Amino acid sequence: MTTASERPTIQIHPNPTQRAFIECQAKEAAMLGPRREGKSDGALLALTHHALQQPAHLRPIPAVVVRDTWKNLRRTTLANLLEPAPESFGAAIRPYLVISDGGRVIEFPGHWRLQCFGIDSLGDISNFQGMNLAVVWFDEVAAAAINDIGHGLLERAWTVAQSSLSYPCQTRAMITSNYPDEDHWLVKRFSVGHPDRALFRIPRGSNPHVTDEYRRTMAEALKDDPNLYKRLVEGEFGTIYEGVAVTPTYSDEMHVAPGILTPDSTLPALRFWDFGLTPACLVAQVTALGQLRILDGWEVKNTGIRQFIGGVVAPLMASPRYAAIKTWRDIGDPAGYTREQSDATISAAQVLNDMLKTSMEPAPKEWSQRRMSLERLLEKMVGKAEPMLLISPQIHALRKGLRGAWHYVEHHNDTISDLPLKSATSHICDALAYGAAVLLPTADTLVPDRPVPEPRMEPWMFREDEAASRTRSWMGVA
Numbered sequence: 310m311t312t313a314s315e316r317p318t319i320q321i322h323p324n325p326t327q328r329a330f331i332e333c334q335a336k337e338a339a340m341l342g343p344r345r346e347g348k349s350d351g352a353l354l355a356l357t358h359h360a361l362q363q364p365a366h367l368r369p370i371p372a373v374v375v376r377d378t379w380k381n382l383r384r385t386t387l388a389n390l391l392e393p394a395p396e397s398f399g400a401a402i403r404p405y406l407v408i409s410d411g412g413r414v415i416e417f418p419g420h421w422r423l424q425c426f427g428i429d430s431l432g433d434i435s436n437f438q439g440m441n442l443a444v445v446w447f448d449e450v451a452a453a454a455i456n457d458i459g460h461g462l463l464e465r466a467w468t469v470a471q472s473s474l475s476y477p478c479q480t481r482a483m484i485t486s487n488y489p490d491e492d493h494w495l496v497k498r499f500s501v502g503h504p505d506r507a508l509f510r511i512p513r514g515s516n517p518h519v520t521d522e523y524r525r526t527m528a529e530a531l532k533d534d535p536n537l538y539k540r541l542v543e544g545e546f547g548t549i550y551e552g553v554a555v556t557p558t559y560s561d562e563m564h565v566a567p568g569i570l571t572p573d574s575t576l577p578a579l580r581f582w583d584f585g586l587t588p589a590c591l592v593a594q595v596t597a598l599g600q601l602r603i604l605d606g607w608e609v610k611n612t613g614i615r616q617f618i619g620g621v622v623a624p625l626m627a628s629p630r631y632a633a634i635k636t637w638r639d640i641g642d643p644a645g646y647t648r649e650q651s652d653a654t655i656s657a658a659q660v661l662n663d664m665l666k667t668s669m670e671p672a673p674k675e676w677s678q679r680r681m682s683l684e685r686l687l688e689k690m691v692g693k694a695e696p697m698l699l700i701s702p703q704i705h706a707l708r709k710g711l712r713g714a715w716h717y718v719e720h721h722n723d724t725i726s727d728l729p730l731k732s733a734t735s736h737i738c739d740a741l742a743y744g745a746a747v748l749l750p751t752a753d754t755l756v757p758d759r760p761v762p763e764p765r766m767e768p769w770m771f772r773e774d775e776a777a778s779r780t781r782s783w784m785g786v787a
Contacts, residue, residue, distance in 0.1 A: 319401045326511045327351040331358045335507035339484035339499050342511030343542055344527060345519045348485040349389045350397045352446055355483060357402070359444060360420040363478040369422045371476055372444035377462050379427030386448045387412050387425055396518045434466050443476035444483070451489030464494035488545055491709070552716035555680070555729050555738070558687045559711040563696050570604050570701040574633035581744035582641030582669065584657040588617040589737040591707070592631070593744065598692040601748065606704040608737045614657045618664045640747045642739065643671035672743035676728055679742040686745045707741065710734030
């Protein structure tokens with residue numbers, strides 16, 4: 310491709326992903342990649358190529374580049390434009406750029422005029438009103454980490470910005486970014502197969518001008534933060550979290566099955582429970598080798614245990630996937646046996662027991678006991694070097710929590726909280742911890758086969774049935 314301003318001749322050699330992004334005709338295009346692999350350069354190429362496709366009398370076309378804060382834009386995007394990497398397209402056009410308004414306006418004469426601004430508050434979204442744009446470019450829609458400057462860009466800002474694409478020529482909306490959290494709006498927006506949206510992923514190592522030494526240095530700097538390493542070095546979706554992960558030894562590569570796990574009708578099955586207004590349930594089985602397989606998991610916000618069981622769990626228990634399983638064992642939050650203040654004859658555990666014809670075993674109350682059992686479950690191996698814990702891949706909330714979204718709060722004085730923060734993923738992770746504490750007890754968590762009712766408790770709390778009489782070390786490991 311050749312560009313011209315006062316007839317300069319610039320030879321460029323985009324990598325295959327950049328070229329596909331440049332030539333893309335979709336209404337919305339996003340390009341993701343690891344750090345320093347050519348995302349910003351690809352956007353400049355796309356912007357210039359797009360300008361050259363428009364009638365000469367309409368150039369320079371008006372465009373905007375947006376980040377979550379002006380400070381972030383100035384220290385990253387703007388710095389890349391004004392001090393581009395050697396041998397990049399940005400370096401080739403840098404001598405021709407005209408900078409004004411303290412770097413807030415950059416013009417490539419005869420091609421494009423780029424306005425730069427940050428959305429430091431929701432009110433800044435209104436800056437798009439009255440703009441008459443040919444190109445909208447959003448850079449780094451997700452923060453690198455929770456404690457980074459700014460918190461990324463809202464989908465609302467992206468949709469409002471597109472309403473300003475009213476310049477009388479072909480328009481373009483594009484995003485360049487490091488990999489965001491897997492639950493980020495960008496992932497959902499561009500992964501549904503929408504005909505007007507296209508997602509491009511730059512492979513690691515695509516930029517020939519980045520040295521191996523730089524890549525090694527970056528990898529070394531991030532090696533102790535597996536989620537940042539995954540997103541910024543390897544170029545994969547990850548989890549953004551603040552604080553100290555509860556389960557640092559968890560790994561998707563080790564603990565997640567390659568395909569959806571299927572129940573074995575010849576084995577008994579387990580359900581692990583967490584209560585509250587975000588109830589959660591995990592379904593599991595233990596194989597003959599002693600591997601705990603998590604087959605399914607569900608959680609529902611702002612609902613009670615009766616509605617959760619009746620609307621989600623019970624219908625699935627009756628489905629062909631689980632109908633053939635005859636024996637069930639339930640383990641859960643000991644707080645489930647706390648009676649309601651409005652009616653002393655009702656508790657969450659009683660509702661569960663009545664609806665599923667079971668007798669839930671309460672897990673240990675102490676967090677330290679549950680934490681130790683969970684650590685052992687994640688660290689131990691069975692059979693021929695297989696992990697003791699194996700999770701079916703569709704249980705995204707559990708996987709996200711174990712990757713680090715389930716975390717302790719880290720305070721400014723370098724201390725951390727005693728208990729994990731309650732969050733969107735903590736309930737389903739707590740359910741796993743309850744199950745681990747009962748199935749895999751450590752020396753100080755070993756409890757009687759069956760809890761002895763206190764005199765003040767009601768008899769219905771401890772039904773005589775097969776499930777309640779099983780030992781807590783049913784997994785067969787000490």
